[in-house]
Amino acid sequence: MKPVIVVHGGAWAIPDDMAKASVDGVKSAATAGFLAMKRGGSALDAVELAVRALEDNPTFDAGHGAVLNTNGEVELDSIIMDGRTLAAGAVSSVKNIANPVSLARAVMEKTDHIMLTDRGANMFAESVGIPTVPTDALVTECERKEWEKAKKYAVGVKELFNSQWGHDTVGAVARDCSGNVACATSTGGIRNKMVARVGDSPIIGSGGYADNLSGAVSCTGHGESILKVTLARLILFHVEQGKGAPEAIEVSLRYMGDRVQGGGGAIVVSRTGEWAAKFTTERMAWAAVEREVLWYGLNPKEEFKETLTQ
Known part of the structure; x- marks a missing residue:
């Protein structure tokens, strides 16, 4: 089987001055993840x-570059899931961990639990x-300045998400040479969120899900809306019902928009290796690598490809 990876940098109104950095970041992360699978x-x-690379990139709202809550604090959430065994690990509201996705994996592999939060996660x-x-x-x-601006104008979190003041999640899905799938999602949340607010990102079935019998998904967008419809699992439900990966995302995002008026996006790779990246927000930076070809995009109905250079 040929390895496939898809990465996203968040679905929101990405401003022009962040567009290139966002696309470059997801291309680099997808390439790194793909080459890791090529090496076994x-x-x-x-x-x-891939998600660690995005957490280390201050362009994105995860790890370095995370947004601030109402108290001006960082609170990070992340999940990782293994489609082979359905094992999962997650953390929420961690404040001083640069790569929460790796902490989530440690929870998965070294504890009997799935999620740890706040002080316990740090311990x-x-x-x-x-x-x-x-x-x-x-x-x-830049985030300090944007946070001050949001506080000054008392902009609500949903309005922030729908504006260029917003920011969002990062994530990755992959299928390896053995046919196993996995997902990972990481975020700093929404700027000016309440202290200890947890969105969809670390929640199994909402921010991400992976199952070798169907595929893997990582979601991005307005967290409360994604939670209400358990978006990741909903997408895989449609895959299981026979829909292709692009249609499964489109149907699910349309349902979320109609049912709870929420915007967002998702990436998916099916058990057969079919992949898709779709969104209903203004923009979503994404990249995918399969068969030595790098695909990427930012705007709706627009994608580019280039031969992967190693």
């Missing part, structure tokens, strides 16, 4: 590696040797 790595390894990170960083190191000067 698993789908699980690939999605973790576990210390016990397994995952380093912490000063919280200020995760916040960009």
Whole structure:
């Protein structure tokens, strides 16, 4: 089987001055994950590696570059899931971990639980040797300014999401040479969210889901809306009913828009290796690699491809 990986950098109104950096970031992350599988790595390894690259890139709202809550604090959420066994790990409201996706994987592999939150997640990170960083190191000067602006004008979180003041999630899905699928999703949430607010990203079936019998999904968008319709699992339900990957996302996003007036996007790879990246917001930076070809896009109904250079 040929490895396939798809990566997204968040579905929102990405401003022009962030467009190139967003596309370059997802292209680089997808390439890194694909090459890891070409070298024999698993789908699980690939999605973790890709999401770590996005967490390390201050362009995105995950890890470095995370947005701030109403108190001006960073609170990070992440999930990772193995489609071979349905094992999953997640963390929420962690404040000083640069790569929460790796902490989520540690929860999956080294505990009997699926999700740890806040103080307990940090205690576990210390016990397994995952380093912490000063919280200020995760916040960009640009984010400080945008947070002050949002506070000044008292803009609500849903209005922020639907504007260029918003920001969003990152994620990856992959199928490896053995036919195993995996997903990972990571976020700093929505700017100016309430303290301890948790969105869809770390919740199984909402922010992500992976099952070798159907495929893997990572979602992005307005978290409360995604939670209400359990978007990731809904997409895979439609895949299981025989719909192709693009149609499964489109039908599910349309339902979310009609039912709860929520916008967002998703990436999916099916068990057969069919993939898709779709969204209902103004833009979503995404990239995919299969058969040495790198596909990518930013705007609706627009995609580009180039031969992968190693």
